[in-house]
Amino acid sequence: xxxxVESGGGPAKPGGSLRLSCAASxxxxxxxxxNWVRQAPGKVLEWxxxxxxxxxxxxxxxxxxxxxxxxxxxxxxSLYLQMTGLQVEDTAVYFCAKEVGAYLLDSWGQGTLVTxxx
Amino acid sequence: DIQMTQSPSTLSASVGDRVxxxxxxxQSISTWLAWYQQKPGKAPKLIVFKASDLQxxxxxxxxxxxxxxxxxxxxxxxxxxxxxxxYCQQCYTYSRTFGQGTKLQIK
Numbered sequence: 001x002x003x004x005v006e007s008g009g010g011p012a013k014p015g016g017s018l019r020l021s022c023a024a025s026x027x028x029x030x031x032x033x034x035n036w037v038r039q040a041p042g043k044v045l046e047w048x049x050x051x052x053x054x055x056x057x058x059x060x061x062x063x064x065x066x067x068x069x070x071x072x073x074x075x076x077x078s079l080y081l082q083m084t085g086l087q088v089e090d091t092a093v094y095f096c097a098k099e100v101g102a103y104l105l106d107s108w109g110q111g112t113l114v115t116x117x118x
Numbered sequence: 119d120i121q122m123t124q125s126p127s128t129l130s131a132s133v134g135d136r137v138x139x140x141x142x143x144x145q146s147i148s149t150w151l152a153w154y155q156q157k158p159g160k161a162p163k164l165i166v167f168k169a170s171d172l173q174x175x176x177x178x179x180x181x182x183x184x185x186x187x188x189x190x191x192x193x194x195x196x197x198x199x200x201x202x203x204x205y206c207q208q209c210y211t212y213s214r215t216f217g218q219g220t221k222l223q224i225k
Contacts, residue, residue: 047214059212103209104152108161
């Protein structure tokens, strides 16, 4: 069974940093592009970042470009999101999601909550 | 960026009803559209891809249609488990834009 488990969320101050992790199991992690998608409380889904299977291709939403860095470790079946310069607007549940085909997200973790507040 | 607009934002219906949710893209995306179901406190679940293909394990009462800029998700006979929020997503460009969601609630 495919499983994605996020961790690393929690409270942070504006301007602070957090590092999210996503542990994958049940599928060949190294074969898939992986994504981070976030959802502010009571709000809609927002794609944040993607990283190709070999880390060659990386994309970011404009809202996080220059502040967030996505990475992966295929030997550890893990995905990461380093978040710096956090803003109140970054408060959200962050999901990691596995991609199949073109930009299609077929498997999601349960999410980890990031709360940015002074 | 491609914008995705769903309607209605909220839909009240009863068990057994047939319901349709619409999603419009700001430019043509061919059939590169997916639908997700999300329940409170849970992760989204993929239910339809390529506009009309049902994800494995999804009941046949769900169906998707459309191409270009206009798409629909139809549930032929609502079941209690179907009350949730539904999101469309364009799978045409890297920005992977989602619609604003349609909350399907019990009448």
